[in-house]
Structures are given as C-alpha cells and as structure tokens.
Amino acid sequence: MNSTQSSPVTFFIIQGLASLGEKKMVLFIIFLLAYTIILGGNIMIIYLVRTDPKLGSPMYFFLHNLSIVDMIYTTVTIPNMLSGFLTEVKTVSVPGCFIQMYCFIHMSVTGRALLTAMAYDRYVAICNPLRYAAVMTRPVCLLLIIGAWTFGAICTFPTTSMAMQRSYCGPNVVRHCWCDPSSVRLLVCGDTQVDSIVSLSSALIALLTTGVLILTSYILIGVKIAKMGAAQRLKAFSTCAAHLTVVSISYSSASFVYISYRAIKKVRIIVSVLYSAVTPFLNPVIYSLRNKDTKWYVIILVINQYQRNNSNC
Structure with missing residues (x-):
C-alpha cells in the first residue's frame, strides 16, 4: 500500500508501534488487560453512584461524570490501538480520524475541567463546611458539569476544525497509534505554522486555566488546614487525598508527554500511549481504595457474587 498519493487522501494509515515486531503481542495483552480494568472499574463506580442513595453527595456526582469521561477517552484510542497490534496495516477514514481526534482532545480537557470542579468541591467542604450543603446544591453541581463539558468543547474546536479544513494529498501515514493532532498535521499539504x-x-489555555484554579483551591485549603488542630488536619487531608493524588498523576503525566515531543518519535509515541491509559486506569483504583464507602461496597458486591455462584453450584 503506497503511502504517497497524487490525489486527495481518503484514508490514513496508522503506523503506531509497528516496528516493535513480536513485542506487539505482549503490548496487546497488557493494554487489553488495562482496558478491561478501566471499563470494569469505571462501570462499577457509575453503577454504585446511580444505585446507592448513600453516594448522592456532590463528590460522587463529579466522580460519576469523570468515570464516563475516562471510558470515552480510552474507548476512542485503545480498541483501535489493539486492532493495530493484530493487523499488518491499520487504516482509518479521514472523517473517522477527525472524529477520533475531536473525542480524544475533548475528553482530555473535560476530564481536567471535572478535576477542577472537584477541587472547588473540596475547597467548599474544608473551608466552608457549615455552608457546604447550601453552596453545593444540585443545580450548582449540574452547572459545573455543563461548564466542564462546554469548556472541553471550546478548547477542542479550534484545533480539530482547522485540521478538517486542510488539504491532505499524501503521504497518508500517521506516525502514531491514533490520530494525534501533531502527527496528522505533518501530512498537511501546505504551511501549518x-x-x-x-x-x-488551546492546549496551554486548557492546562493553565484548570491547573491554576486547582492550585488556587489547594493553596486556600492549605491555609485553612494550617490553622486546624492535628485531628482536624488529618480528617481534612483524608477528605482530599484521593483527588490530590489523581490531579498529581494527571498533570505530571501530561508534562512528560509535552516534554517527550522533543524526544525521538518512538519514545514520544510510547510516552503518549502510556499517558492515555495510566490516568483512566488509576482513577477508579485510587478512589476505590482511598474511600471507605466504595471500598466496602466493592467487597460486599464480591461476597454477594461469590455466594450466588456457590448457590448455583
């Protein structure tokens, strides 16, 4: 299949990590297991939040939406990547490529916006506990969720709309595991400055806006905690430990991805692939292990399933 064409491109070839040879099967198994855990963990969180009235607080409402974002985020990339490990040549239509690009960027930005809303929730819970129920009402939570998804769409639109309007006349090989904007941009016939x-x-606006707001929330939380007693400090820290862990992993991973863009292509692709799976993989694990409510519900579900299996036998 020739990668250089004189007519407009109608499909792209996803090169991915084709040069790894036999190691592709090892990666296929690893990412298949990771994707299964991501789906299972996030589905578990969504199910628990929707079915148990005890998990009706704003924190779980935001976590429920974050789980949906993580599932979409990984579903637009990992299944295509897995199929690429099993085939010699992985192709995607031009419209399909741009849909994947849009969903990937949108979910990435929306996830960070949701983490920002969760940081505000933690700020109100620790700094204004007496007014928490009055401030974090259902309409306010819905407004924050809508704002997060809208912010993601606004930050995504310029990059994807400009990419769709460009002409692609060959080559048509995307040197990545999915339609990464910077990789697709290299295939444009014309100046892409x-x-x-x-x-x-757009990326800086998304990262800096959410990052500054989260940092501001935790600075204010830190000032408040510094004035508390030892027992209150421990309780306040446990309240935001899971969220702070997820935020730290998310932004440190994103920093590694941007730094890797100056590295050799294979290293950049591997770092980007790991980044796309690490945060969605760890989110349900961290929130389940750090939170006593979800941890006990998971244990109860496992025991009930075990008892049902024994009764069936």
Missing part, C-alpha cells in the same frame, strides 16, 4: 500556534494556545 498557524495550526501549530492555535493548537499549542
């Missing part, structure tokens, strides 16, 4: 500036600006 403006596209790069717009894409970088």
Whole structure:
C-alpha cells in the first residue's frame, strides 16, 4: 500500500508501534488487560453512584461524570490501538480520524475541567463546611458539569476544525497509534505554522486555566488546614487525598508527554500511549481504595457474587 498519493487522501494509515515486531503481542495483552480494568472499574463506580442513595453527595456526582469521561477517552484510542497490534496495516477514514481526534482532545480537557470542579468541591467542604450543603446544591453541581463539558468543547474546536479544513494529498501515514493532532498535521499539504500556534494556545489555555484554579483551591485549603488542630488536619487531608493524588498523576503525566515531543518519535509515541491509559486506569483504583464507602461496597458486591455462584453450584 503506497503511502504517497497524487490525489486527495481518503484514508490514513496508522503506523503506531509497528516496528516493535513480536513485542506487539505482549503490548496487546497488557493494554487489553488495562482496558478491561478501566471499563470494569469505571462501570462499577457509575453503577454504585446511580444505585446507592448513600453516594448522592456532590463528590460522587463529579466522580460519576469523570468515570464516563475516562471510558470515552480510552474507548476512542485503545480498541483501535489493539486492532493495530493484530493487523499488518491499520487504516482509518479521514472523517473517522477527525472524529477520533475531536473525542480524544475533548475528553482530555473535560476530564481536567471535572478535576477542577472537584477541587472547588473540596475547597467548599474544608473551608466552608457549615455552608457546604447550601453552596453545593444540585443545580450548582449540574452547572459545573455543563461548564466542564462546554469548556472541553471550546478548547477542542479550534484545533480539530482547522485540521478538517486542510488539504491532505499524501503521504497518508500517521506516525502514531491514533490520530494525534501533531502527527496528522505533518501530512498537511501546505504551511501549518498557524495550526501549530492555535493548537499549542488551546492546549496551554486548557492546562493553565484548570491547573491554576486547582492550585488556587489547594493553596486556600492549605491555609485553612494550617490553622486546624492535628485531628482536624488529618480528617481534612483524608477528605482530599484521593483527588490530590489523581490531579498529581494527571498533570505530571501530561508534562512528560509535552516534554517527550522533543524526544525521538518512538519514545514520544510510547510516552503518549502510556499517558492515555495510566490516568483512566488509576482513577477508579485510587478512589476505590482511598474511600471507605466504595471500598466496602466493592467487597460486599464480591461476597454477594461469590455466594450466588456457590448457590448455583
């Protein structure tokens, strides 16, 4: 299949990690297990939040939406990557490529916006506990959720819309495991300097806006905790430990991805692939292990399932 064409491109070839040879099967098994755990963990969280009235607090409402984002985020990339490990040549249509690009960026930004809403929730819970129920009402939570999804769409639109309007006349090999914007941009027939500036600006706005708001929330939380007694400090820290852990992993992983763009292509692809799976993989694990409510519900579900299996036997 020739990668250089004189006519407009109608499909892209996803090169991915084709050069790894036999190691692809090892990666296939690893990412298949990771994807299974991601789906299972997030489905468990969604099920528990929707069915148990005890999990009706704003924190679980935000966590429920974060689980949906993580599932979409990984579903638009990992299944295609897995199929690429099993085939010699992985292709995707031009519209399909841009849909994947849009969903990937949108979910990435929306996830960080939801983490920002959760940081505000933790701020109100620790700094204004007496007014928490009055401030974090259902309409306010819905407004924060809508704002997170809208913010993700706004930050995603410039990059994907400019990419869709460009002409692609060959080559058509995307040197990545999915339709990564920077990799697709290399295939444009023409100058892409403006596209790069717009894409970088959108990414910086998304990262800095959410990052600064989260950092501000935790600075205010830190000031409040410093004035508390030892027992209150421990309780306040346990309240935001899971969220702070997820935020730290998410933003440190994103930093490694942007730093890796100056590295060799294979290293950049591997770092980007790991980043796309690490945070969604760890989110349900961290929130389940750090929170006593979900931890006990999981144990109860496992015991009930075990008892049902024994009764069937």
